[in-house]
Amino acid sequence: MSESPALSELLKDAPTNWGKWGPDDEVGALNYLTAEEVMRGISSVKSGRVFTLQRMIGDPKGDPVWPGRTPAVRTQILDESDWDEGGKGPDFPGGLHYADDKIEAFLQGSTQYDALGHLWFDGKIWNGHSADTTRGGLEKASIMPIANRGVVGRGILLDMARWRGKDSLDSAETFTHEDLMACAKDQGTEIAKRDIIIIRTNYMQQFHTKGDAFYENFCEPGLVYSPELVEWFQKMEIPNLATDSIANEVTFDPNTGVALTLHCALMRNLGIALTEICDLEELAADCAEDRQYTFMYAAAPLKVSKAAGTPVNPLAIK
Template structure:
């Protein structure tokens, strides 16, 4: 299979021309994005005090349905390793160093105790760490989800819409839409924005339908693209936000940051998916998942849904958290 410059799906047919030429101007205008924001906005839908947003789409029935998907007893991590190596996409590498090693195993504060200790620190928002974006992470015109002011995020952290809204974890049905497999290519090129039509083509190809309360993961094949790590990453078309709203998806994640990178290349807003989902819908996002192993197992089992468990750290006032999501088959 080749990169996405010659492909076919129901929305259009392209041979030998760029995606930008194929579906016209992809840079959605300010007015179009604002209209879409108003369409998907969930402010007040679950009450004026709500801080869970689309997590409200997951109830006991959705959790029980996900538990019934555990049949093979196999688990797969959807997380990347702790990102300590610097690079073009990781200008602020995570810190991990040893405080006490096995070479000097005697704990200094407790005579007779032998142990090792280490320290970690991380600025997790970015293009490398697998993390969850809380609803206080992004603002639009000085506001975040449910009309709360950006000033609610203070020097000590957020007083509303923090990661603590997911303190009991997020458990539900995970769905993986493997876009390269569905479109017959190795990977999605960075100048491509995945459209709702293509997501529906993937549903038909893979035999799965995204439904209310689902935790949707979208693979673009970031990790197998030649040149990976150069900061150019494919993303979702802003119109996908409307599709997610109609399907009542609970959480969105991808093997990239969900928006095309670098910012402002393909849209009037810097990160339209983040702005439409986090601010408008109240939909938490999972950025920088590792979907390669899960995609292989899904293909092996010929099933593209599974139970997923996401447990963010309980960071009071946190704008998100590093995570290690687990897909359970």
């Protein structure tokens, strides 16, 4: 393949939402989730069944993380052994004992939201803010505005793996916005304006079956860039894209070789929030059984000052 184009060249004519919600905006397309959209999400609830979408941190089978990151490490600080051994456990009046623990983890090493300032090119993050505002922590477009706001609306599950008749999609397998619409149609529904799009690939199944080989020639399946796809996401006013993969899109574009093009075209340019590494298996099985693929989606990432992203446990309420 010839040398990959620069993102500045590839996306020079791509649409942006910079300035749409004012020069100081830090939540982007989540502005589409008005009170009316919250109520539309609530109106999707039919039975009250609740599904949590976070993958376990510290899974005995391993935690899938972006290459170069390490899984979370949980350390036990106090337990009953500290009192059994005498003198190590705190002495509280009345004889109370307790357990305490901590974790060391990448903030984007589990099910998580990206801050809009997480990724950039040409020295500009979301809304035209300078990339210099990321030095030492994000002063602009950190996770905090999203965490303070919260995310509630109508979610729609697009089960791409089942739609293609596979247990899981293959490495580097791609799909388009037209595939999303076709999948929705075959599921008996359609993607509506301002829906929160949730895509199942079940690619993490391969993390648990392949072991270390999962990271060899690493290229996840996912959406692939095209100008038409970006224009569709803008026209549909999509506020949030969530998937069960680590990076929400095909890692390296098979047409250009560019890495994570949609992080730039959708998140940096359009302000679409990205939610990654979701556990969609119970939700997907339930949707396949009752054929209800829309629901209320609610999420609030952890509030961490200046962070580029933080863990979240989203809810799908059917």
